[in-house]
Amino acid sequence: MIGVLIAEDHSVVRGGLIELLGVTDDLEVVGTAANGTEAIELARELRPDVVLMDISMPEVDGIRATRAIREAEPEARVVMLTAFSDRDRVVAALDAGAVGYLLKDAQPQEVRDAIRAAARGDAPLAPRAARELLAARSEEQRAELSKREREVLVLVAEGLPNKLIARRLEISEKTVKTHLTSVFQRIGVSDRTQAALWAQRNGLAAGEDGG
Numbered sequence: 001m002i003g004v005l006i007a008e009d010h011s012v013v014r015g016g017l018i019e020l021l022g023v024t025d026d027l028e029v030v031g032t033a034a035n036g037t038e039a040i041e042l043a044r045e046l047r048p049d050v051v052l053m054d055i056s057m058p059e060v061d062g063i064r065a066t067r068a069i070r071e072a073e074p075e076a077r078v079v080m081l082t083a084f085s086d087r088d089r090v091v092a093a094l095d096a097g098a099v100g101y102l103l104k105d106a107q108p109q110e111v112r113d114a115i116r117a118a119a120r121g122d123a124p125l126a127p128r129a130a131r132e133l134l135a136a137r138s139e140e141q142r143a144e145l146s147k148r149e150r151e152v153l154v155l156v157a158e159g160l161p162n163k164l165i166a167r168r169l170e171i172s173e174k175t176v177k178t179h180l181t182s183v184f185q186r187i188g189v190s191d192r193t194q195a196a197l198w199a200q201r202n203g204l205a206a207g208e209d210g211g
Contacts, residue, residue, distance in 0.1 A: 003030040004121045005048040007039035008081070009057045013104075013207065017052065017081075020108050027115060037061025043069045043076060049119045052111075053098070055082040056087060063089070063096045070097030077118040081111070087132040094133065099125035101133075144186050150204060152179040156192055157199035 004027055008014040014032055020028045031046045033039035037059045043051055049068060055062040066078045078095045079100035090101055100118050102111060103126045114124035125133065145153065148169070155165045162180075166173045180195075189195050 001028050002026055002115060003028055003046070003048040004115055005029075005031045005039065005042055005046060006035065007033040007036070007051060007053045007057065007062065008054045009034050010054075013054075017111075020111060021115070022097075024112060027112060034058075036065035038060060039065045040068045042211055043055050047073065047076075049077065050115050051076060051078045052081050052115065053078050055084055065084060066093060066098050067096040077121075079114055079118045079124065079133060081106075085128040085132060087128070090129045090132045100128040102126050103128065145183065149179050149183050149186070152176060153183050153195060153199050154204050156180070156183075157196040157204060159196070161189065 004021055006014055006017050006021075006029055008017060011034070014034070017034070018029050018108070021029050030048050031042045035044050035058045039051065039053065039057075039062075040060065042048075051066075053062045053066055057065070060068070062080060062082070066080070069076050069078060076097075077100075078098045079102060080098050081102045081104060083104045085103055093101055100114055100123055102114050102124065106114075106126065117124040151169060152165060155168060160168065162173050162176045166176045169176070180192075183195060184190060187195065187198050189198055
């Protein structure tokens, strides 16, 4: 049986979630919280398998509550269930330690499956949340590239070999290779083709420096 703590400040939504999980044989609501403070206290007391956490709550919001719960119980599995899918909230929630991010327009079975997935160690993400997370991580990777690395990557995306890149940038081929090795590591690719595709997806087209 998977024990679930529901943290949701709207009583109607909270009641609906209790009913939603009550019709299953493997999910049990072990407690409910109407604000972030209660969620932190009950998570420590009840040690549920999964915490279903709203973001916008009184006293302590869901993101700060998630961080506090994970600090006290590193193995806690927190899944956000919220109406917000903007990039800042998605990233903040996952950085705080949430393992999943669902939207309140999810189908009932999606919510149940997400709780089961979190309990077994997976990371359930709503498609919109996943897209925002990927976009945010791509921006971070772009920001980590130096100006010279971006210049090299742009020329790789143009299809230029190292010899021509070196000539264009007035550096040695060895330096080009060094920059490429660093670029591959930073953006998480293993060859030129993947790097070129990454550059195109992330707006590093010819004539741009990515800054």
